[in-house]
Amino acid sequence: MSLASLSPELIEKILNLLPIRDILRCRLLNRYVHSVYHGSFKLRYKASLSNSGFIDNEFSTLSVADKRIALAASHNAWIHLAPILKYRIDTPFVVDFNVSLSEGMLYVINMNTAVLPRDDGLEFCDVAALDLARKSDGNGDDLSGRARWKISKHSRVADGSPRFTCRLELATSLYEHDIYAEAHSSWNEPNATVFMVSICLYRYSDLNGRPRERPKEVKHIWLMNSRTKSPQISLQISGKHVVVLLSSGQIVHVFIYDFISDVLLMAFRVPLHTYDQNSIVFLDESTLLFPNSRSGKLDIFRIPERPTFEPVAPFLSLNLPTLSPNISHHSITCTADPIPLSERSYFEFGGQQASRHSNSLRSTLRPEKGFLKDAKASLCIFTFEIELDLPDQSSDDDGRPYYFTLVVHRSALLKVIALYTDPLPPPSSNQNTGQTHQYQWHTLDDSSMRMRDPLTRRIHINPEKAHVQETRHISRWVIPSAPRSVSWDDWGPPITRWFNHENMPAGDTTKGWGERCVRLPVKVYPRIYGSDTDDSESGPEGQYPYIVLDFRQQTISATWAMLSNDPTMASDVVEAVSLTENTLTFHQSIISASSQTTTSSNTRIENWRRSIGPTGVHVEPKTTQFCGEVVDYLRPNQALLVNYTTPLLDNFNIFRYPVVSSLPYLARASRELVNWSQVLMDDERLVGYYIGDEHHSVQVRQFN
Template identity: 20%
Template sequence: MGLLDLPTELAVQIFGLLDVNDLISSRLICRSTNAIYNGSSLLQYLFSLRVAGFIDHGGHMNVRHKLHLLRTQEERWRNLDLSNKVTVETQHTPSNIYDLSGGVYVLGDSERDIIRRRTLSLRYLDLHEASLKSGLVTEAWPQLSFGAKIIDIGLALEEHDLVAVISRKKRGSSSRIDLLLRNFSTGKNHASAAQPDIFVNEYHGMQSPRFSIMIEIVGTYLLLLVTIPSHISSMDTLFLYNWMTGGLHYREEAPPGTWSGFVFLSPECVVIPNMTTNTLDIYHIDSAGDFEWIRRLALPYLVTNATILHVACRADPNPWGRDSKGYQNRHGHGRAQPPFGSDPENAVVLFKLHTRRFIEAMATPFTFIVHRSALLRFACMRNLAYPDEPDLEDEGVIVEWEDWGPANTRWGGLEEERSRWITCTAGQRQVLLKGNKIVVRDYNPFEVRRVLATHGTAGSPGGVEYDEIQAVEGSLTIRNGQRTVTVVTGPSICEGGVVLENNVESSLPYVEITAEDEVDYEGMLVNDERLIGLCVNPQFEQTFTTVERLDIFSLSSFGLDIVST
């Protein structure tokens, strides 16, 4: 019996396991396969998910509705449709603490402490609920109080409905740091945490230490980085906890100025930029919870007497733990959960570097983008990150920049670094401001191929109305009314200035769409379903990112459209 002789339902399941390219080839060479595809909403949905770089979140929504929502959302992103807009005012005094995760925007509340701007509680905005409103929204945001001064937070809303709070208690010249584990939906002790309050460390002999904290939660792991940049004698410290048991798996210290951030590449692999060695260091977390250094990816060489001052990095969404059971509706938090979202493995990682040569007064910023999967691949560690994969040949501990970087990254300078917010990527998309215009870049290789196939290097419009098409070596620009689309496939040069030995060449392909209407935002945020433009109080913009108002642009019809079953 041949494949096409099987019952259609079984054939659909088999075709649904194919790679995207294999399914495309099968449809092109076999009419029967193409007919099966055209007749199956499930197969079309699975195919569309993979092309978009998304995964299904489960739930009870029927497949036809999910397919409709996905196609509509992707089309709105391609057109950068900003017609669905709502404006929300902040009714509290924001601090500098913020996060964007799980469809929720969190802002610290200084509770009218406009001088020191200490974070005394958290306020949050459900972006889905806000998007369903219209005009100007002025209601007070819900508040979470923990009876402590907050110096940073970490969120794992989809996986655990968890907010991890780092609190500080000051006694004279000593500062005690604690980790508080709470259900985000209630603010109460997290039901899965055996020790909801965990002592982290106590720091002595510091009158006013300014802590720099980073927290990420994946599965049962909570990785915490504590640095004090203002105190050159204070060590950078990594803590790895099992947040459910409260146990400390691992602790490691490094000289000050070594670390400032990290990103989970998989549930057991972490990349940590090393500012001393000018490398990306990749670690594997073994079954005992110990860190094993497995690979070092070199960055472009610095000139003599130049150094990296700070590296901020982020990828969204985070991977989930191996034992996670999917999107967590069981917590009863009441927030609407979208039927699909970005696949963590396909997401891009954003790195923001601040560098300086000792004789220069000003720092020189650089940014670069790379896929999570590329970092894992060039770390030669897919066998540990994904045990079912065959082992790859070990090519040595250090991978030179020329061997991994140029083809797999895209570098930028001051323009890309303009925003103070790191929450400007979601999945494979990045948002930035060029002058006063909103720009979205999509690093999805399937989107790059789609635009090139639609328009072609010869400027064929493919049935789409356009004003102008320009093709130059390595890029294609399509102007259509108030949108300009540019496909960049060739190399670009980022000038090394006074800190890099050479200019940096990079060639990760992307599609860039620019909205030609000018806006007045200090920064832009993004998640899978929406863009957020931030307006700040000009009185404090040099010292605080005091968000007064945000414009939410919804590119998803989730919660709005109803499709018949």
């Protein structure tokens, strides 16, 4: 318990028990420390980094004062959604919807290119990369003349052999290793029945736009031989580990590879649809999370330091809310950017081990950028796709999937794991195998996570239930393979936030980075602004603001402090915060509905949503069928602070029991109206992809 958590009356009683001379000394010391702090740019910059969830980029050539100014400017730009730079880059080719933004690079698939073996009939597409780093020269009106697409060409010849190759997936690790990885499927004959699946690591700095040159292959990792020519595959790089999910036939193969030491650390198989594609989550460099679509759980794994030949099973499973009978998860995917960086990572360049802290990677780590996002303070955004076939659905919605997203901090998940998994010490030499060990229950500080009683005590595994293997040199505990399971009510409601997307694909309209995520209300604004169509398949016809949700607890605390003391001072925190009578009524109805049924709370929210039509126009009840979240109805330049427990809108009773969530956030709608079909983001920018009748373009909003 900290001193700041005590009441002023209690602190006064404590001070009365101390000698007055000691109190005066503390007062003078505090004044001195306060003056030193305000006179030190380094201390103030360090505090700003901690409050903003960033880490310092030691390779930056900027001074500490310039870094602090840049950090404050970035914070203000994001708070007010006022980008400091806007530009558009046309795409001279058709782009597949499988686009990604990683470490300042935009990766798209060029659908116009096709290396098509006539004997095979399989289409290969090039990958185009666009460097979105802020350009220092130019006014930012149109950077298409200076920006250059870097093309990674496909090759049908590898290692001098006439081998056919199919690119499957792409992953990058630019800040750490200056590499990008490609997963390939290759074969020697047009009518081959066995295909070799492998991963090739390339140095990113060698990537260029020369049409028939390929960058130098740094390392080649063979995974397996497959009967499927183009299996679904996902890969992720963090530290020295490459994690691969590969679906072949009715089996999902999981590989965890140490590419520094060339060692396969762990490999196991699970039935198809257990772990879906794009569901690899690094909680830290050695802890993995896989959403399990079959069991409705989050499976947690430890990456071993050495290869293991024991049966692999998660050591902990976090239960998700239970679905209603005859309803199941179609898929559960997750994004958690940025990926954790190791303290010291090594990679072999030219036969020499190069440290991430050496001069060889200075150009890759972007010296002009003063700070990087801390992965530990970032969000994990889980996307749930659920197939429904209900008799009361309209004909337009029959058979269409429904989507939900779940937002939780990566650091909160790590704390939950620590609560329920304590390492067992090995027994001493004079202890018997069956001897009972006594452990104390440790009470934790629950202020950071606002947890209830079930999470305020650290749980220990009873050593009597663990089998002990005695060897000549070591004694170790072997925990049973069945993972410990934690119910949803014991870990989820205090630290999570749910959103309902209904039948709008959440992967295209909601993306996150760090502690922020962006959301496109494409189901609402084309309707209430008079669009002629609500068909989201062809892209939104009308325009709408983009909505940024900020989950940083420092922003929430500062905003709430302002609003609690004097609502008229809200503009000092966020400009033009919407605190209308309807909004305050909505606050009150949510708090009073938390203990009532889901149906009544949904009714209150629907009534409030219908009452806030644009320019006072009443919104028809039919509009409420298109989107389930209040934040989607924010008008341009409006903001809404949500720091209370709310029930998830579940119009079709998808979940067996009411689902509530409490993670606070600040939602802000932009002044600008856009018509993007897809949105991406990182810590510096928003990237919207526009699909028009005559041209396609990438539209960038730079905030740093």
